[in-house]
Amino acid sequence: MFNSSHAQPTRNAETTNAGSVIFTETLRLGAQQLNHKNVKVAMIGAGGCGKSTIASRLVTGSFLDQTMTRGLNIDTWSIVDCEEEAVITAAIFDLGGQEQFRFFHEDLAQGAHMVMLVFDVSRFKTMLEIDEWLGLIEHIPKEKWILVGNKTDLNATIEESEIKAKAEELGIRYVLVSTKTGDNFEELASSVKRILRDT
Numbered sequence: 001m002f003n004s005s006h007a008q009p010t011r012n013a014e015t016t017n018a019g020s021v022i023f024t025e026t027l028r029l030g031a032q033q034l035n036h037k038n039v040k041v042a043m044i045g046a047g048g049c050g051k052s053t054i055a056s057r058l059v060t061g062s063f064l065d066q067t068m069t070r071g072l073n074i075d076t077w078s079i080v081d082c083e084e085e086a087v088i089t090a091a092i093f094d095l096g097g098q099e100q101f102r103f104f105h106e107d108l109a110q111g112a113h114m115v116m117l118v119f120d121v122s123r124f125k126t127m128l129e130i131d132e133w134l135g136l137i138e139h140i141p142k143e144k145w146i147l148v149g150n151k152t153d154l155n156a157t158i159e160e161s162e163i164k165a166k167a168e169e170l171g172i173r174y175v176l177v178s179t180k181t182g183d184n185f186e187e188l189a190s191s192v193k194r195i196l197r198d199t
């Protein structure tokens with residue numbers, strides 16, 4: 001019963017609501033014509049710099065205050081790419097920064113197609129802490145990395161020239177955002193989409 005209603009939508013249409021069955025089929029066929037790609041995004045960086053908040057703003061488009069990540073968060077972001085007629089489903093792995101969870105971080109960064117290296121511009125130390133994570137992500141090509149300085153709405157303790165120097169030292173691009181106010185966030189979202197599209 002259950003299977004036949006899916007397998008034979010025309011017959012089903014005669015007996016039930018023809019309009020909704022045809023609509024469902026159109027959606028199904030439409031979806032088949034789109035290319036579909038699954039990708040994995042890793043976020044690394046010190047606890048409290050806004051990784052979970054960035055992930056949730058990418059997915060929902062809004063600022064939602066996050067509770068502390070214990071170990072791992074996974075958010076799923078569906079990106080419809082009209083130009084390429086493709087749908088990209090990005091699983092964003094947001095790794096909790098706490099020392100006690102580090103033992104399983106290596107596996108979680110494995111297979112990632114891109115990585116966001118996040119720090120908090122109001123806490124200088126968090127930019128230096130980026131280095132502690134580099135061993136985990138060295139298998140990911142540098143053009144798939146992006147350095148993200150978050151919380152630009154707060155008083156910065158880091159000069160932009162220092163951030164630029166850090167990005168140059170790492171050999172990667174950087175973007176400064178406020179996930180709270182949304183300032184420059186669209187640039188981050190576009191950069192991430194561009195990287196994923198080329199993956």
Ligand SMILES: Nc1nc2c(ncn2[C@@H]2O[C@H](COP(=O)(O)OP(=O)(O)O)[C@@H](O)[C@H]2O)c(=O)[nH]1
Binds near residue numbers: 049065067068151152
């Ligand atoms: N002022 C400000 N606070 C932010 C911003 N982004 C995140 N936060 C706050 O910083 C705290 C830690 O964020 P969270 O996403 O949990 O950090 P994570 O540990 O890196 O995942 C939360 O209270 C967020 O609401 C921002 O751009 N500006």
Ligand SMILES: [Mg+2]
Binds near residue numbers: 067068069095
């Ligand atoms: Mg978190």
